[in-house]
Amino acid sequence: xxxxxxxxxxxxxxxxxxxxxAYLTLSPEIPDVPGLxxxxxxxxxxxxxxxxxxxALVYLWLVTTFPDLTRMRTAAVAFGAASAFGLLVELVQFxxxxxxxxxxxAVLDIxxxxxxxxxxxxxxxxxxxxxxxxxxxxxxxxxxxxxxTAVIAFGSTDTPAEARCPGTVSSDELPSVDPATLxxxxxxxxxxxxxxxxxxxxxxxxxxxxxxxxxxxxxxEHIQPHGVRLTGDAVVxxxxxxxxxxxxxxxxxxxxAWVRPKRLDQSGPARIxxxxxxxxxxxxxxxxxxxxxxxxxxxxxxxREAEWLLLADVFDRPQPAWHLVATYDSxxxxxxxxxxxxxxxxxxxxxxxxxxxxxxxxxxxxxTRDRPFEGEIYLVAVYERALGASEVARNxxxxx
Numbered sequence: 001x002x003x004x005x006x007x008x009x010x011x012x013x014x015x016x017x018x019x020x021x022a023y024l025t026l027s028p029e030i031p032d033v034p035g036l037x038x039x040x041x042x043x044x045x046x047x048x049x050x051x052x053x054x055x056a057l058v059y060l061w062l063v064t065t066f067p068d069l070t071r072m073r074t075a076a077v078a079f080g081a082a083s084a085f086g087l088l089v090e091l092v093q094f095x096x097x098x099x100x101x102x103x104x105x106a107v108l109d110i111x112x113x114x115x116x117x118x119x120x121x122x123x124x125x126x127x128x129x130x131x132x133x134x135x136x137x138x139x140x141x142x143x144x145x146x147x148x149t150a151v152i153a154f155g156s157t158d159t160p161a162e163a164r165c166p167g168t169v170s171s172d173e174l175p176s177v178d179p180a181t182l183x184x185x186x187x188x189x190x191x192x193x194x195x196x197x198x199x200x201x202x203x204x205x206x207x208x209x210x211x212x213x214x215x216x217x218x219x220x221e222h223i224q225p226h227g228v229r230l231t232g233d234a235v236v237x238x239x240x241x242x243x244x245x246x247x248x249x250x251x252x253x254x255x256x257a258w259v260r261p262k263r264l265d266q267s268g269p270a271r272i273x274x275x276x277x278x279x280x281x282x283x284x285x286x287x288x289x290x291x292x293x294x295x296x297x298x299x300x301x302x303x304r305e306a307e308w309l310l311l312a313d314v315f316d317r318p319q320p321a322w323h324l325v326a327t328y329d330s331x332x333x334x335x336x337x338x339x340x341x342x343x344x345x346x347x348x349x350x351x352x353x354x355x356x357x358x359x360x361x362x363x364x365x366x367x368t369r370d371r372p373f374e375g376e377i378y379l380v381a382v383y384e385r386a387l388g389a390s391e392v393a394r395n396x397x398x399x400x
Contacts, residue, residue, distance in 0.1 A: 006134035007065040013141035014057040018085070020148045021050050025089040047086070047105045051112030053144070055082035059120045060137055063128045075121040082113035094370065103280060104305075161267035165294035165310055171265045174318050174375075179224050181320050182378070183258075184399035193385040195248045196361065199378070200236065201226040215239045218369070227378035227400070228364070231262075234372065235365035242361035245275055245382055246285060250353050252329040254383035255288055256392075258400045260321045262374040269296035270373035271366055272324070273380045275359045279366050281305040285355040288326060290315055290373060297326050297335060302351035311335055311343050321378065323396045328352060329386035339396030341389060 024046070059078035062069060069077075086109025093101040120128065127133070191197075198214070200222060218234030228236060257272050267290070274287030281298065284306045289296040295314040298306040314337050315322065325336040331350040335343040363380055364373045378400040387395070 003064060003067070003129070006129075006131070006138075007061065009138040010057060010061040010064055010134050010141075013138050013145065014054070014061055016145040017054055017057055017141060020145055021054060021085070022089060024050065024148075026092060047108040048112040048115075051082055051086050051109040052116040053141075054085065055079060055113035055116035056120060057137070057141060058082055059117055060128060060134065063120075063125050064134055067125070067129065071121055071125060074125075075117045078120075079113050079117045082116070083110045086110065086113065094368075101280070103282060161292050165267070165292040165312060167293060167312070169265045169293045169316065171263060173263055174261070177260070177320050182225075182400050183321055183323070183396075185397045187394055187397045189381075189395050189398045190383075190387060190391045193254075193383045195245055195382045195384050196242070196380070198236075198363065198380040199226040200228045213239055218365075223376060225400070227258075227376055229376050230364040230372065231374050232372065233365060233369040235367070235369060236363040236377075237367065238360045238362075240360060241358045242275060243357045245361055246355040246357040246359070248384040249285075249355055250384075252327070252384075252386040253286075253352065254325065254327045254381075254385065254387045255286060256323075256325045256379075256381040256383075256387075256395060257288055258321055258323055258378040259373075260376040260378070261290055261315055264315045264318075265292050266290050266315075266374065267292050268371040269294075271362065271364065271371045272373050272377065273382075274298075274362050274366065275355070276362065276366060277356070277359050278368055279371055281308065283359075285352075285359055286326075288324060289371070295324060295335065295337065297333070299326075299328065299333065300352065300355060301331075301347050302349075302354055307333075307347060307350075309333065309335070309343065309345060311337070314342075321376075321400060325387065325392045325395070327386040327392075334386075334389075336389070336392045336396075339393045 055078050058081050059074060062074045062078055066074070087106050090101045090106045090109070200214070214236055215238070216234070216236050219231045220234045220236060221229040223229050230236075255273060259272055261270070269287075269289035269291035272288045272290065274289070275285035276287055277283040282305055284298050285300050287296070287298045291310060293313055293316040295311040297309045297311070300306045314324075323338050327334045331347050333343070333345045333347065334341060360367065361382070363377055365371055
């Protein structure tokens with residue numbers, strides 16, 4: 001094959017794979033490709049393989065098109081181009097609905113590029129310029145692009161949220177409720193071990209648990225008898241790090257919220273309350289959120305990434321309000337919905353004593369303002385100990 005024809009063939013295949021890679025990484029809908037799609041992001045194997053293929057194609061195109069380039073320069077340009085593309089698509093994911101940039105994905109993009117370049121750089125350039133090499137690479141590339149395009153066009157395209165939390169759910173807004181119909185009782189709430197109690201009706205600073213300073217950003221409306229209605233990208237948070245949370249949690253804790261979402265299909269997950277510094281799994285102490293009809297719980301247990309649990313059929317039908325409680329006690333996570341135990345999960349060798357002291361306490365969103373929970377949040381509480389089942393039931397009976 002003539003060098004110019006080989007260059008055009010490899011160049012065309014490279015551009016085609018760039019388009020496939022960009023779609024798989026940036027589209028809100030991920031095709032259900034075995035081994036590539038799972039949860040809310042393309043798994044590491046997919047990033048590694050996709051970047052390997054891209055870097056290999058760029059390397060072959062450079063060898064074919066610029067025969068005077070040294071092997072080292074060819075390797076450097078191919079590695080730089082493929083790695084930069086991987087980093088770029090991770091950054092561009094920030095405004096894409098249902099997508100969540102991950103540092104680990106960017107690292108795997110770089111690793112895949114490095115492996116491909118290292119493998120091809122070990123081969124003499126004249127061998128790579130032999131006519132059969134670009135023909136074989138072009139043919140394999142076209143088969144790969146055609147297969148990927150077919151899966152994109154005809155395969156299952158559940159959104160990440162639907163893949164995480166499968167099942168039908170209404171997208172209609174929930175009807176408004178009379179505050180008098182909201183749960184309320186004569187039982188006093190449990191206050192032993194309370195770190196923070198937020199009812200969003202006090203602004204004074206002081207030493208009592210319910211007197212945290214709060215700042216409001218975006219459309220925040222105060223409602224009766226207490227609570228906030230959040231729309232758009234609204235968020236309520238401490239003005240800086242909520243160090244009292246991380247300092248108080250040693251071996252167990254509880255997070256509690258009374259909420260009413262605007263819709264049952266909110267996802268992201270939509271943040272109800274979190275102690276975090278961003279949407280990445282590596283930037284969270286804990287969060288409680290809504291992922292369509294599932295309750296989302298993320299928890300830093302001392303590992304490289306936060307553990308992520310999803311409890312199905314929580315936001316599955318309209319009701320006046322939801323009472324959500326998650327407790328952690330020496331490696332055991334328990335989740336209660338409306339006073340009833342719904343989930344228990346054990347994590348061996350877990351440790352919550354190393355939570356970051358630099359994260360704010362956020363209600364209704366992340367600090368990045370891209371994981372909004374729209375609806376009403378009536379109460380948020382954080383305890384420095386794990387509430388027992390009877391105490392959770394008591395707080396449920398106490399109402400909002």
